[in-house]
Amino acid sequence: xxxxxxxxxxxxxxxxxxxxxxxxxxxxxxxxxxxxxxxxxxxxxxxxxxxxxxxxxxxxxxxxxxxxxxxxxxxxxxxxxxxxxxxxxxxxxxxxxxxxxxxxxxxxxxxxxxxxxxxxxxxxxxxxxxxxxxxxxxxxxxxxxxxxxxxxxxxxxxxxxxxxxxxxxxxxxxx
Amino acid sequence: xxxxxxxxxxxxxxxxxxxxxxxxxxxxxxxxxxxxxxxxxxxxxxxxxxxxxxxxxxxxxxxxxxxxxxxxxxxxxxxxxxxxxxxxxxxxxxxxxxxxxxxxxxxxxxxxxxxxxxxxxxxxxxxxxxxxxxxxxxxxxxxxxxxxxxxxxxxxxxxxxxxxxxxxxxxxxxxxxxxxxxxxxxxxxx
Numbered sequence: 001x002x003x004x005x006x007x008x009x010x011x012x013x014x015x016x017x018x019x020x021x022x023x024x025x026x027x028x029x030x031x032x033x034x035x036x037x038x039x040x041x042x043x044x045x046x047x048x049x050x051x052x053x054x055x056x057x058x059x060x061x062x063x064x065x066x067x068x069x070x071x072x073x074x075x076x077x078x079x080x081x082x083x084x085x086x087x088x089x090x091x092x093x094x095x096x097x098x099x100x101x102x103x104x105x106x107x108x109x110x111x112x113x114x115x116x117x118x119x120x121x122x123x124x125x126x127x128x129x130x131x132x133x134x135x136x137x138x139x140x141x142x143x144x145x146x147x148x149x150x151x152x153x154x155x156x157x158x159x160x161x162x163x164x165x166x167x168x169x170x171x172x173x174x175x
Numbered sequence: 176x177x178x179x180x181x182x183x184x185x186x187x188x189x190x191x192x193x194x195x196x197x198x199x200x201x202x203x204x205x206x207x208x209x210x211x212x213x214x215x216x217x218x219x220x221x222x223x224x225x226x227x228x229x230x231x232x233x234x235x236x237x238x239x240x241x242x243x244x245x246x247x248x249x250x251x252x253x254x255x256x257x258x259x260x261x262x263x264x265x266x267x268x269x270x271x272x273x274x275x276x277x278x279x280x281x282x283x284x285x286x287x288x289x290x291x292x293x294x295x296x297x298x299x300x301x302x303x304x305x306x307x308x309x310x311x312x313x314x315x316x317x318x319x320x321x322x323x324x325x326x327x328x329x330x331x332x333x334x335x336x337x338x339x340x341x342x343x344x345x346x347x348x349x350x351x352x353x354x355x356x357x358x359x360x361x362x363x364x365x
Binding site: 052053055056059060061062063064065066067080082083086087090 | 267268269270272273274275276277283287288289290292295309312313316317319320324
């Protein structure tokens, strides 16, 4: 699962808890536990992690996301041109994987929104719900019901049938 | 002391009775009974010195089991520990790659698309670039496509030559027409 690069979608809005006036002289036990945690767990772990990062910063190297060139689509291939079929098929599979990841990311954003909002999710997450509905409908229209043996050719045939249905619906509507 | 030995003797006798009845009575559900059991059969022995009554516990041998488990642990750790140490060293001191945008005009090598340094090393020195694999697949497809094309044209040529009879194939030896005896057909009334 690739990480979502847009962290803005996951940021929790700042809390609006009001600062309360102290009415007792008993100290807050939570601060004691916080300092204990800080010294026992947080400080050593941070120290070790920063030491490790100093070691790793000495020789940095990078990795990239591969960009594939666009090749002619299956609809632009001539009959019997098996090489063109092969390249179009590979491109279609890559595009399908990209679309699957897009749907996954939109789903994760909706889940994050629900977790963030809590009881307000039904009002505040409406945009994400709408986006997920659109994205899944689009994915289902394009790739759904092709089955495990679906390939670029069956997808093209499905698109052809969709266009025929659309044309028929338009013809019926204009009558 | 005496009560202790009596208690142990009674426990030994009880254990012996239970073991005997267990062997004779078939499978029961010992776990549900929840009673604490001494392993195997116990038989009291004399010549006990100091405290308590010594028991000679008769049970099935665990020599082979412990030997197997020891050997298993030894052989797993023999290579497991160096590999684990090496991977820890790589993860701490070399670290994983960072994601970056491809710089302008730079074509990354095929191993620079992996994150972990060991995957990069394996891809660099042992695996073929995926472009090579792709091109090999396309070359195979091309050869097979040309073969099908040739075979289809051969079938078509054969069909046409058989049908038209004007090609180099499908010539059959026939006897010379001067050898044919036409005397049977020479008169109309035969």
